[in-house]
Amino acid sequence: MKSINKLFILTMLLAVGFAACEKAPGLENYKNGTAVSLTSSAASIAPTAADSNKVILTLNWTSPAYATDSTTYKYILELDSSTKNFTKPNTVIQTGARTKSFTGKEINNMLLNYGFALGVPVDLDFRITSSYSNNNELYKSNIVKIRVTPYNDPSVLTTEKTAVSGTLNTSNDPSNKFTWTNAFTGYNGIVTYTLQYDSATKNFASLKEIAVGASTYLKQLKVGEMNDAALNEGVAGDATGKIEFRVKAVTAQGAVSYSNVVSVNITTYIPLLRFYLPGSYQVGSGYGSENWTPATAPELVRDLRPEALNKLYYIYIWLPANTEFKVTQGRSWDVNYGGTGGNLVQGALDNLKVTNAGYYRISIDRTSLKYDIREGRMGFVGGATGAGWTPPNVFPNYAMGLASTNLFVGVTNLTVDAWKMIDYNDWNSGDINVTNARSYGSAGGSGSTMEVNGGNFPAVATAGRYRAMWDGRNPDNIKYELSPATEMRVVGNGIQGVPDWNPGASPQMTYMGAGKWQITVTLVAGKDIKFLAGNDWGAFDYEDNSGGSIATGVARKIKWEGGDNFKTPAATGSYTIILDEHAQTVTIQ
Known part of the structure; x- marks a missing residue:
């Protein structure tokens, strides 16, 4: 009897051991399931933006036949680019249901996050991992390969105006506003936008770009910026040309999309040009570490009179003996002038030059292509001064000192009367050319902008000795300063x-x-x-x-x-x- 009992106990222990090897705890009464079979509604899909919210792909799979309620079956749908062996899968987890549908937008966003190029077919692998709800009995399905083409989901660009114009005086005013919708709707990454433009019919073969930034859907351009866009694309000054604009959108993974194209007719004006004086004197005079370098050369003052704008430029500067120099438009050698005998020549081999060290006034006329080099000086003239209104009386007794480039300082006695500053021993003849004298005045008080050949400076309140400065160090704003000079x-x-x-x-x-x-x-x-x-x-x-x-x-x-x-x-x-x-x-x- 004892032997029978021992044999029964041993048999029961072996049965329990075998059961433990076959099932996880808690599933001793459940049978094994089977791997599911996955099928797709299509082997190849090429959605468009119009399919964003449409179902374009449906996956179905068989039951794993686990020994429990099928509504508790757990399914993990994985997809990854082919050949990657699911090393970077997108996953969808659902319980019970044995089907999954995707809209065009869902598939496209997955592709964009992988960094695939728009319009280029790619292969995706899909598979299902099934299990009990507690992750037991994991089975992987067959792999279904589907060819998918990422589609372009571009911004829609609109322009506030289809025709614009402006003037130099309104260059800082708002001109035209471009707005657009976001590209890649539903995409969760960063999208960076750039406004591009080119002249019409060129299909953006020689495009220029204006940076906008990420998650920004508006760009307001000023009159000057619209004018520059047209000039950059070859539209002549004082002419009208059609410029095309579009928006470039780039995802964080590098997918690129272009919006529709809008056109704007731009009537241009000649912009404010700047000229510089590179030459052999720069290092010795403190204008950079290398001679003949436009990037560090001093800038010429622009004569802002309407009839002289973008025509006459000048500078008051000290130059060493035997200095040679040229004039550049902008801080590069792209447009440069030399010459001889008072004639400017674009791209000339001949440098402009001075023989003796001294202070010079160098003037150019970019329209008539003339230049003038003469003594650089400034002095007091007018009823309040000892020179009176007679320019020949100014120099040397009522001259000012050239403190640095485009900066004069002088001390003189002023009575309660009008006065001006002048750089020559005669009045301007009224012609707009490089050889004429320049006198300076202003209706405002000390610190005000001066006008070339304009009105007189205001009379001082009390007669006495004064210190005056002619300050053109900022070529955008030549101004004067006046203060009592009673002591030192x-x-x-x-x-x-x-x-x-x-x-x-x-x-x-x-x-x-x-x-x-x-x-x-x-x-x-x-x-x-x-x-x-x-x-x-x-x-x-x-x-x-x-x-x-x-x-x-x-x-x-x-x-x-x-x-x-x-x-x-x-x-x-x-x-x-x-x-x-x-x-x-x-x-x-």
Whole structure:
């Protein structure tokens, strides 16, 4: 009897062991299922944008026949590009249902996320993994290969206007607005947009681009930008041409789509041209590290009178002896001018040149192709000045000093009357050419924009000595500054018996006329000084432009727009200092 019981127990243990090897816990009473068979409604599909919301593909599969309620069967649908062996699959998980349909948009977005090119057929692999709801009894189906072509889902572009025009004076005004719908509707990645344009009939063979950015559906162009678009595509100035626009959309994976094309008739104007003076003098004069470099050359001032606009340009500049130079339109050599005998020649082998070192006024006329090189100077003229309204009286007694390129500084006495500045010993004859004199005035107060051959400067409220500046360092806005010139002080820590850097307690210089100030003081060796036109900081001042020279009896260059202090001589002693605002120098002797 005991033997029978032992045999029964052993048999039961073996049965339980075999059952445990065949089923996972909890499914001891369920039989094995089978791999499903997957079928597709089509072997090849090529949807269009019109199919975005239509069902274009349906997959069906058989039952795995698990031993449980079929509504709990779990299915994982995987798809990936062929040959990738499902290393980067898209997956869809569903329970119970043995069918799955896809719209054109769903398939297309998957393809775009893979980075496939539009219009190029690609093969996709589909398969089903089935299981019980707790992932037991995993079976993989057969693989179904389907050829799919990603379609173009472009933006729809519209233009606010079909014809635009403008003028140089309205170049910053709004001109035309382009708007478009988003491309690749439903795609979840970043789409970057670019507005492209080309002249009509060229089919964007020589297109130009205007960057827009990501997830942006509007681009407002100014008058000048529309004008540039036409000029860039070969439309002549003061002419009308048709320009075509479209929007380029690019997904994060590199798929590219182009919108419809819209046309705009653009009536152009001649834009504001800029000219520069590259030459052999640049390195020595502080205009970059290489000579003959338009990118760092100084810019000529544009004569903004309507009749001279884009015609006359000029510059006041110091040039070393035997300097050679040319004039470029823009900061490249694409359009450049040389010449001889007053005649400009585009692309000429002959450079423009000066023999002697000095200050020059260089003028060009780009329409008549003429140039003029003469002494560069500026002076006071008018009823408020000692020269009166007679230009021949201006130079040299009422001249200003050329502080730097396109910058003059001068000191003179003004009465309560009108006055101007002038660069020649005669009035402009009324002709618009390179040789004529230029006088300058303004209806506004100090800091206002000047007009060439315009009205007079306002009369000062009180007669006295004044410092004036002709400032053309910004070629877009030549202006003047005017302030009283009642005093000039020597300040610093190098004046014996004077508190260090105390403007109010510092000694005043004596004005000698013709822009010159003078003083005799005891200077302490190896210290610093500067010159201040007032009794407190913030007043007009002069610093060193000589590179730290300590030489005596030699004129050192000065500058007022910021620099190092002047160094006192090597030996302590009594020195006479002459500050010459006309020559823009200081001499310690």
